[in-house]
Amino acid sequence: AIYAHTGEDVLSSVFQQLDVDDDRLFNITMTFLHEMWDGLNNYGHDMAMIPTFVRSIPDGSEKGTFLALDLGGTNLRVCEVNLHGDKTFSLRQQKYKVSDALKTGEATTLFDYLADSVDAFLTDSGSPNCALPPSLARRNLAEVSDEEDVPYIPLGLTFSFPVEQTALDSGKLLTWTKGFAAKNAIGNDVVKLLQDAFDRKNMHVRCVALVNDTVGALLSRAYTSGGCILGAIFGTGTNGAYVEDMASISKLGRSAAVKEGNLMVVNTEWGGFNNSRSALPSTPYDNKVDRESINPGKQAFEKFISGMYLGEITRNVIVSLIDAAPKPLLFSGHSSKQLNKQWGVDTAVLSEVEEAWEGIGRFAPEDTGSTAEKLEHIRDVIIKRMELPPDSVSLNDADVVRKICTHIAWRAARLSSCAVAAVLFQTGRARLTRGGEETKNTAPLVDEGKRIGVGVDGSLVEHYPYFEKKLRASLRVLVGEDVERRVDIGLAKDGSGVGAALCALVAYRQN
Ligand code: ADP
Numbered sequence: 001a002i003y004a005h006t007g008e009d010v011l012s013s014v015f016q017q018l019d020v021d022d023d024r025l026f027n028i029t030m031t032f033l034h035e036m037w038d039g040l041n042n043y044g045h046d047m048a049m050i051p052t053f054v055r056s057i058p059d060g061s062e063k064g065t066f067l068a069l070d071l072g073g074t075n076l077r078v079c080e081v082n083l084h085g086d087k088t089f090s091l092r093q094q095k096y097k098v099s100d101a102l103k104t105g106e107a108t109t110l111f112d113y114l115a116d117s118v119d120a121f122l123t124d125s126g127s128p129n130c131a132l133p134p135s136l137a138r139r140n141l142a143e144v145s146d147e148e149d150v151p152y153i154p155l156g157l158t159f160s161f162p163v164e165q166t167a168l169d170s171g172k173l174l175t176w177t178k179g180f181a182a183k184n185a186i187g188n189d190v191v192k193l194l195q196d197a198f199d200r201k202n203m204h205v206r207c208v209a210l211v212n213d214t215v216g217a218l219l220s221r222a223y224t225s226g227g228c229i230l231g232a233i234f235g236t237g238t239n240g241a242y243v244e245d246m247a248s249i250s251k252l253g254r255s256a257a258v259k260e261g262n263l264m265v266v267n268t269e270w271g272g273f274n275n276s277r278s279a280l281p282s283t284p285y286d287n288k289v290d291r292e293s294i295n296p297g298k299q300a301f302e303k304f305i306s307g308m309y310l311g312e313i314t315r316n317v318i319v320s321l322i323d324a325a326p327k328p329l330l331f332s333g334h335s336s337k338q339l340n341k342q343w344g345v346d347t348a349v350l351s352e353v354e355e356a357w358e359g360i361g362r363f364a365p366e367d368t369g370s371t372a373e374k375l376e377h378i379r380d381v382i383i384k385r386m387e388l389p390p391d392s393v394s395l396n397d398a399d400v401v402r403k404i405c406t407h408i409a410w411r412a413a414r415l416s417s418c419a420v421a422a423v424l425f426q427t428g429r430a431r432l433t434r435g436g437e438e439t440k441n442t443a444p445l446v447d448e449g450k451r452i453g454v455g456v457d458g459s460l461v462e463h464y465p466y467f468e469k470k471l472r473a474s475l476r477v478l479v480g481e482d483v484e485r486r487v488d489i490g491l492a493k494d495g496s497g498v499g500a501a502l503c504a505l506v507a508y509r510q511n
Contacts (some may be wrong), residue, residue, distance in 0.1 A: 004307040006231045007329045011400065014317060017283045018407040020414050022477050024281065026198040026434045028415065029478055031279040032422040036268065041250045043164070045367050046276070046300075051249055052215050052241065055257075055264050058502050060087035066508075067153055067205065068500035069118060069194075071098070072178070072213055073236055078121040079494075080503035087224050089501075091494055094121050100179075100301025107185035107193060115197035117191065119204060120154070152206035154508050156500030159190055160239070162269045168209050168507050177271065177299055178237045178308060209503035213266045213457070214241035216499020217267075217492035220226040221455025223502060225490060228453035230423050231499075234416065234467070235458025237299070238306040241267045242423045256350045270419050271302030280304060281411070285316035292342060302421075307347040315345040316388075317404050330400060335393035338385075347460065349385045352407040353378050354465040357402050361465070378402050412460070413470035420471070421478035424452070425485070430479035445483075452483070455492035462491060 017154035020028075037048030063085035070077040079093035097119045102110050161180065165171035171193050176182065184195065191207050198205045211219075213308060218231025218241050232240040246252065247260040274280050277300050289303055289312050290296050303309045322331040338344045355361040356377035363377055378398040383390050424430035461467050468489055476484040492499075 002107045007324070007327070008076065008272060009401075010321075010324055010329060014321070015403065017281075017406050018317075018404075018411050020281050020411055025414055025418060025474060026432065027479060028279050029418040029421050029432060031424075032270075032273055032418050033425060035273055036422060036426060038264070039268070040244070040248055043251055046172060046272045046274065048162050048164070048267070048272065049249075049251075050165055050267040050269060051252055052165055052212065052265045052267050053504070054211070054215055054219070054503065055262070056506065057228065057263070057265075058219055060223050060226050061085050062223060062502055062505055064501070064505050064508070066501040066504040067118065067155040067498040068158060068504070069114060069155055069207075070158040070160075070496040070500065071114060071215075072158065072212070073496075076117055077497065078118050079497040080121075080125065081497050083223070083498070083501060083505070087226065089223070089494075089498055091497055092125060092315050092493075094124065098122075102182070103179060103305065104181045105183070107182045107188070108197070110118075110182045110185075111193045111197040112200070114194060115201050115203060115205075118198070118333075119203055122153075122205075134482050135463050147498060152204050154208045154504045155205050156209040156211060156502075156504035156507075157191065158213050158216050158496040158500045160233070160237070160274070160496075162267075162395060163190060163210065163212070165210065168503065169207065171210050175295075175298065177295065177302070178199065178253075179294065179435040181294055186288075207444070208507040209500065211500050211503045212239070212241060213496045213499070214267055215265050215503070216497075217455040217457045217495035218242070218499070219502045220495040220498035221453060221490055221492040223498060224492075225488070226456075227451070228455050229427055229429070229458075230420065230453075231455045231492060231495070232416075232420070233458045234456065234460040236306060236307060236308045237271050237302050237499075238416065238419075238460075239267070239269060239417055239424065241265050242427060250482070268419075268423075269343070271299045271306070273301035273302045281413075285313050285320070287500055288316050289313055301415065304415050305460075307458065309347075310350055310408055310412060310460075311347040312343055314350055314408055315339060315343075315402055317408075318345070318401065330397050331388055331392045334388060336387045336389075338387040345386065348463070349381065350409060351464050352381045352385065353402055353405045354409065357406075358465050375399055375402070391489055407497060409464060409467065410470055413467055414474040417471045417474035417478060420454070420487075422474055424479055424483060430483040432478055433480050448475075452487045454487055454489045455495060458491055458493045459493045 009441040035047045039047040062083050065082045068079050076098050077095050157496050162174040165169035170189050173186050191210050194207050199509045214231045217423050222228035230242045244266040246258045246262040246264050252258050322335050356363045359365040367507040375395045375398045379393050
């Protein structure tokens, strides 16, 4: 056969591969639901559906000051959170870098670093105000001798990796994600690893609660807005936690608490949805991302959606177009060191390209006018971020790159909407529609007509142009306009810190 193709054919084939049509969206949502049910019934599935032991949802009246430590994102954060009891809070925080050496070294070294960071925070910030008697609150803890009967400062740990929890303050690490691979941690209780590190350093800090960042987003959004059923992260990774009826969590077995109407937050670990990829729209560019990642075959869903990967998928598409035969389809065949390097294109670059196109952010509307001017901006972004020689990037190249970014972002948002739709269905708040027709189900909806609170966090949803708008547009396709309009998506600002504090409060009250 003669492969007589034009550049146009190749490009439209790439875009076609990146598109997810409405039927596919519906099928993915159904598969998502089935995998949720698998995870609720048994341990060891792709979607871990982890019971969190968080059984009450804040209403904004919670009060107190707590320490929170947040590991799992790009930065390590230590903060002191003051819940005012009127839906508001104040917070002081310090960020610390986590080097690749720490991420992949010995677990004890990593946890020692966490303890050191908390120590540094307490020392730098002078007097901790956290649940300490006034006499101590004014003194630096380092000055307090060990003989004194010093009360412990309660700390909530936000630990955003899959952990099989057995109580509010204990849980075993199932696997690392997002570039972490510290040795001798998997299978161990992360609260104990942290507490041992505090104890090694004679620090008067007690880790009383362990929360996932998704749970933090849910709790903090509930605190600030008076109600929330789903917390979702679209940052380095993606994941969600929602409020489930305990009777549906079959794997909890039978106990007095497990009965219909009793609630528990479940951390879905939806980043691991469909690791078999039977339902996901994998392209060769996605397969390459997966194959070269540190966790091939894992976190399949996340690799289509989150900030860690969108830039890398884009890079793969770009490089394949540079290499296209019989003639290059981008940059006259030029590549660059940056483009040749794994992870060489950050998702923030896609954001910049789209901002330039949409005329928002740095590229405010008055700065952009005609299509040609917008493409000039995009061309500048490409030259700068992909470190290409200026004369190798044409306006047509800029347009092609812009289309690639848009397709990849739309796909991420559409897939994200499947997860949200599945949770709305699972909690009885939506019926699913296929091709504009509602699936036959006449059961009344839960909280019909009411606001449905969803707390979100992460750079993608916070900074990517129109990510939420795109997610909503696809959600409307899946659950219909009435339900979609009632979904109140709000940023869970500082959700990790506030969520950990709210959890520490629950634990503190229980003791
Ligand atoms: P985390 O989830 O680690 O707490 P973030 O929510 O800040 O942290 O997400 C970091 C991820 O977001 C990184 O993978 C980065 O590539 C991506 N990112 C950073 N800035 C932007 C941006 N402006 N638009 C889209 N993605 C971004």
